[in-house]
Amino acid sequence: xxxxxGLTRGLGLLEATALNMSNMVGVGPFVTIxxxxxxxxGPQAMLGWAVGTVLALCDGLVWAELSAAMxxxxxxxxxxxxxxxxxxxxxxxxxxxxxxxxxSGPLEIASGYIGFAQYLTYFRRGMGVWEVRxxxxxxxxxxxxxxxxxxxxxxxxxxxxxxxxxxxxAWIIVAGFTHFDAHRAFDFPPHAFAIxxxxxxxxxxxxxxxxxxxxxxxxxxxxGGEVRQPERVMPRSIVLSVLLVGAMYTLMTMAILAVVPWxxxxxxxxxxxxxxxxxxxxxxxxxxxxxxxxxxxxxxxALVLAYSRIPYAAALDGYFWKxxxxxxxxxxxxxxxxxxxxxLAIAAGMLSLDWVVSALLTARILIQFIGQIAAxxxxxxxxxDVKRPFRxxxxxxxxxxxxxxxxxxxxxSGWTFALCGLGxxxxxxxxxxxxxxxxxx
Numbered sequence: 212x213x214x215x216x217g218l219t220r221g222l223g224l225l226e227a228t229a230l231n232m233s234n235m236v237g238v239g240p241f242v243t244i245x246x247x248x249x250x251x252x253g254p255q256a257m258l259g260w261a262v263g264t265v266l267a268l269c270d271g272l273v274w275a276e277l278s279a280a281m282x283x284x285x286x287x288x289x290x291x292x293x294x295x296x297x298x299x300x301x302x303x304x305x306x307x308x309x310x311x312x313x314x315s316g317p318l319e320i321a322s323g324y325i326g327f328a329q330y331l332t333y334f335r336r337g338m339g340v341w342e343v344r345x346x347x348x349x350x351x352x353x354x355x356x357x358x359x360x361x362x363x364x365x366x367x368x369x370x371x372x373x374x375x376x377x378x379x380x381a382w383i384i385v386a387g388f389t390h391f392d393a394h395r396a397f398d399f400p401p402h403a404f405a406i407x408x409x410x411x412x413x414x415x416x417x418x419x420x421x422x423x424x425x426x427x428x429x430x431x432x433x434x435g436g437e438v439r440q441p442e443r444v445m446p447r448s449i450v451l452s453v454l455l456v457g458a459m460y461t462l463m464t465m466a467i468l469a470v471v472p473w474x475x476x477x478x479x480x481x482x483x484x485x486x487x488x489x490x491x492x493x494x495x496x497x498x499x500x501x502x503x504x505x506x507x508x509x510x511x512x513a514l515v516l517a518y519s520r521i522p523y524a525a526a527l528d529g530y531f532w533k534x535x536x537x538x539x540x541x542x543x544x545x546x547x548x549x550x551x552x553x554x555l556a557i558a559a560g561m562l563s564l565d566w567v568v569s570a571l572l573t574a575r576i577l578i579q580f581i582g583q584i585a586a587x588x589x590x591x592x593x594x595x596d597v598k599r600p601f602r603x604x605x606x607x608x609x610x611x612x613x614x615x616x617x618x619x620x621x622x623x624s625g626w627t628f629a630l631c632g633l634g635x636x637x638x639x640x641x642x643x644x645x646x647x648x649x650x651x652x
Contacts, residue, residue: 222438224448227431229373230513231452234427236376236459237510238326241483241503242564243420244464249477250416254396254468255403257461259417264457266418266616267425269609271453273583274429275446279601280590282441285524286432286517287579288312292528294586297593302530303643304582309525310639311578316518316552318571319426321559323511324351325567328560330507333481333500344561351557354511358519358549359539369516372509379502380459383483386490387466396469415623422620423568424460427510428452433517442600515556519549569624573632576621578639584614 222230248256277290292305324347331346332338338346357368404410431448435441467476467486479485483503487495523545526535539546559567587610590597603609621629 220437220439220441222431222434222444223440224444226369227438227444227448228451228455229370230434230517231428231430231448232456233369233373233376233506233509233513234430234517235425235452235456235510236380236506237323237513238330238503238507239322239424239510240460240463241506242326242329243424243568244467245477245479245482246565247417247420247464248468248473250420251403251410251413252477253398253400253403254473255399256417257464258414259421260457260461260464262414262418262616263421263425264453264461266422266613266620267428267453267457268450269613269616270580270584271428271449272603272609273587273613274432275449275601276587276599276603277583277590278429278432278435278445278449279442280597280599282435282438282445283524284434284436284520284527286429286435286521287583288521288524288530289435290586291582293597294590294594298589302647303640304578305525305528306530306643306646307578307636307639308582309521309530310642311574311635312518312521313555314635315571315574315579316521317555317559318562318567318574320511320514320518320552320556321347321562322423322564322567322571323507323514324556324560325562325564327504327507327511329564330481330484330500330503333484334497347560348557350508350511351553351560354508354515355549355553357512358516358544358553359546369509369513372505372512375502376506376509379499379506380463382499382502383486384459384462384466386487387463387469390490391466391469393469395472396465398468398473412623415619418616419569419572419620419624421460423572425453425456426572427514428456430513430517433520436520446601511556515549515553519545519552521548522552523548569628570631573621573624573628574635575632576617577632577636580617581614584610584617 247259248254250256250259277294278286281289281293283289288305288308291308292301295301295304327350328343328346332343335342428449431438431445435445438444467482470489471479471482471486476482481496481500484496484500487499522535526533526548535545535548535551537547538544587603590599621632
């Protein structure tokens with residue numbers, strides 16, 4: 212079955228959930244759990260996962276309503292374009308989304324490549340900068356090659372990679388809880404939960420890290436034109452992904468803290484491998500590292516798949532260069548967009564992980580996440596012609612909580628990255644003015 216643009220609807224609930232969860236997990240938690248613990252200085256950092264789960268679920272319901280109403284390619288681009296089509300922001304907001312995506316999309320993919328390279332150094336300690344960068348290039352090219360095929364074959368690969376990711380997380384959780392030391396797991400420092408400016412700033416930092424790890428619960432929305440029964444499959448896959456991954460992150464962090472003292476875990480570069488070494492020895496550390504590398508590939512595979520559809524969707528409507536709208540003559544996939552997004556991600560993989568994580572999230576909050584919350588309101592009030600097969604539960608509470616959560620994460624990200632997000636917004640407005648004057652067909 213194909214959509215009106217020639218894309219094949221070959222993804223069901225299993226593939227959709229696998230795509231979202233692979234987007235979300237990947238190598239992220241294995242390199243950021245130490246950062247999460249360090250942000251709050253103790254096991255109370257698990258509050259970051261709790262707040263992140265609530266925020267992701269509330270925001271996921273925003274995505275669910277929009278994706279069921281507009282099940283096409285491009286995700287946020289499509290939702291902003293259609294929701295604001297009859298307003299003065301009808302062309303500005305979708306343009307701004309594509310503009311910020313040029314910054315944030317490759318950065319998010321690159322974070323997976325950087326994490327892959329970081330864990331690769333477990334086997335080859337002392338790797339030089341150029342060796343690390345070469346590994347980023349190799350895995351980036353390999354992902355593009357794997358994705359250079361039709362959507363049904365890609366769906367089968369997604370499920371296979373997802374199973375490997377689940378096996379990695381399951382092994383860590385089972386190993387930790389069969390050797391559970393409650394005293395170590397709940398070794399809270401004095402006044403760990405005392406509300407203070409430092410506590411709120413630390414919780415904000417932990418939530419930012421948590422939300423980086425949750426990013427991807429909406430991955431299926433970017434390939435909505437390739438989903439069977441999208442009005443049912445996409446909302447279900449989003450909610451399932453958030454709940455399952457939230458539980459996985461919490462249990463995995465608790466399992467690690469029950470074995471490795473939190474002060475030690477906060478300083479570990481290979482926290483999952485170190486955890487396995489403590490329990491079973493070097494062989495287990497090596498084995499879990501292989502599985503983590505597998506999970507990293509699963510994540511970037513899903514991200515490049517989803518994000519390559521955004522310039523494609525924009526190009527179809529004249530918001531991007533027309534070559535990006537080309538489909539492969541045999542596989543019916545947007546090969547130009549795939550090659551360009553994949554290439555930009557490899558280039559972004561030359562940057563540092565901490566900068567990449569904070570910059571990609573702050574660049575995305577103002578235009579994409581807050582913009583979509585507004586889109587739900589506008590759609591309900593001004594577009595009665597748009598059918599909504601799925602309606603947000605407990606409306607408008609999830610929208611309000613998501614809005615407050617994103618503002619909190621943005622405000623506590625630090626001046627450097629808040630200014631980065633504002634800078635992307637301002638430069639997008641300037642670029643839009645130029646596009647309207649000279650580049651708009």
